[in-house]
Amino acid sequence: GESVGLHLPTLSVQEGDNSIINCAYSNSASDYFIWYKQESGKGPQFIIDIRSNMDKRQGQRVTVLLNKTVKHLSLQIAATQPGDSAVYFCAEISKAAGNKLTFGGGTRVLVKP
Amino acid sequence: KAGVTQTPRYLIKTRGQQVTLSCSPISGHRSVSWYQQTPGQGLQFLFEYFSETQRNKGNFPGRFSGRQFSNSRSEMNVSTLELGDSALYLCASSLQGVGEKLFFGSGTQLSVL
Numbered sequence: 001g002e003s004v005g006l007h008l009p010t011l012s013v014q015e016g017d018n019s020i021i022n023c024a025y026s027n028s029a030s031d032y033f034i035w036y037k038q039e040s041g042k043g044p045q046f047i048i049d050i051r052s053n054m055d056k057r058q059g060q061r062v063t064v065l066l067n068k069t070v071k072h073l074s075l076q077i078a079a080t081q082p083g084d085s086a087v088y089f090c091a092e093i094s095k096a097a098g099n100k101l102t103f104g105g106g107t108r109v110l111v112k113p
Numbered sequence: 114k115a116g117v118t119q120t121p122r123y124l125i126k127t128r129g130q131q132v133t134l135s136c137s138p139i140s141g142h143r144s145v146s147w148y149q150q151t152p153g154q155g156l157q158f159l160f161e162y163f164s165e166t167q168r169n170k171g172n173f174p175g176r177f178s179g180r181q182f183s184n185s186r187s188e189m190n191v192s193t194l195e196l197g198d199s200a201l202y203l204c205a206s207s208l209q210g211v212g213e214k215l216f217f218g219s220g221t222q223l224s225v226l
Contacts, residue, residue, distance in 0.1 A: 032212055043117070043203050043217030044156070089156060093212050099169055101146070101211045103156035 008087060010108040019077040023090030023104045028042075030092035030102075035064060036104060037076045038106075039081045039086045047075070047088075115139070117206050117218035125224045131192040134221045138185050139204030144168075146211050147179060150201040150220070159202075161211055162187055169211070181202040191223075199225045 013019045031052040036044035048066045050057045050073075057064050058072065063076040073090050090104040118137040125130050138145050146169075147159040158171040162181035179189040185206070191198055201222050205215035 015163050034214070036217075041219070043205070044215075045217070046214045049214065057135050091156075095212070099161075099210060099212050100171060101158045101215075103148075103158075 008046045008106050008108045010110060012110045012112060013080050015082060015111050015113050016079055017111060019075075019080045019084070021075045021077075021088050021107045021109065023073040023075075023088065023107075024071055025071050025104070026102070027069070027092060027094050027097060028095045030094040032093040033064070033066060033073050034091045034093075035062075035073075036089045036091065036103075037084075037086045038089065071103060079108075080111050081098050085109055089111060116217050117204060119202075119204055119218035119221050121221060122219070122220045123224075125226060126194050128194055128196060129226050130194050131190060132194060132223060133188050133190045134202055134223075136204035136206075136218060137186070137215075138204075139216055142206035142208055142216070143185055144207045144210045145181055145185060146207075146215070147172070147187070147189050147201040148205065150203060151199075156203075157207045158211075159161050159189065163210060194225045196199075196225050199223060 034049040035047040038044045048059045048062050048064050055066050061078045065074045087106045087108050089106045120135045144163045146161040150156045161169040165181045176192045181187045201220045203220045205217045207213050207215050
């Protein structure tokens with residue numbers, strides 16, 4: 001069943017365009033960041049991760065950018081496809097905080113054909 | 114390789130009852146972590162088990178507990194259920210812990226009436 005927030009920020013994007021999803025994280029000591037994708041009725045699925053000693057990492061059609069100065073993380077999806085419609089969560093972990101995983105509120109991406 | 118399996122998929126309980134949810138991790142994964150997902154609070158970390166020991170705990174009351182067996186399968190229990198416990202409960206497994214790529218199950222949707 002539907003498991004995510006009813007009032008999530010929503011990004012509407014045309015099929016084929018690029019998407020940028022932003023996330024502000026809270027802990028300056030966080031040293032590992034992950035993006036997850038959650039489709040309706042499913043659990044989150046790993047997309048890409050980045051360690052705090054990097055500022056950019058690329059995967060297949062996805063790029064994660066990390067700006068530690070302003071505590072900002074972004075996920076770029078190239079050539080967005082209908083299958084990219086989902087809720088996207090960023091997550092952070094700090095070893096200093098005992099390796100507790102903290103998730104952001106999520107962004108809903110709707111791809112228009 | 115089979116994914117993370119959670120049972121049951123749906124559960125309806127009444128206030129004051131208790132409930133036990135089950136999670137079978139991916140074969141070879143020793144870390145199992147649990148999460149609560151609600152529209153209001155989003156995804157929140159409950160606890161992590163590794164080699165039958167609770168290694169990490171989120172900010173939830175003692176009514177929420179868990180355990181892990183020698184085969185890495187895990188259960189979580191919620192006692193004296195409250196209406197606010199209605200949520201999607203997700204478990205995730207990984208080789209070594211939450212500080213790496215997590216594989217999530219599809220969750221157990223708990224409704225407390």
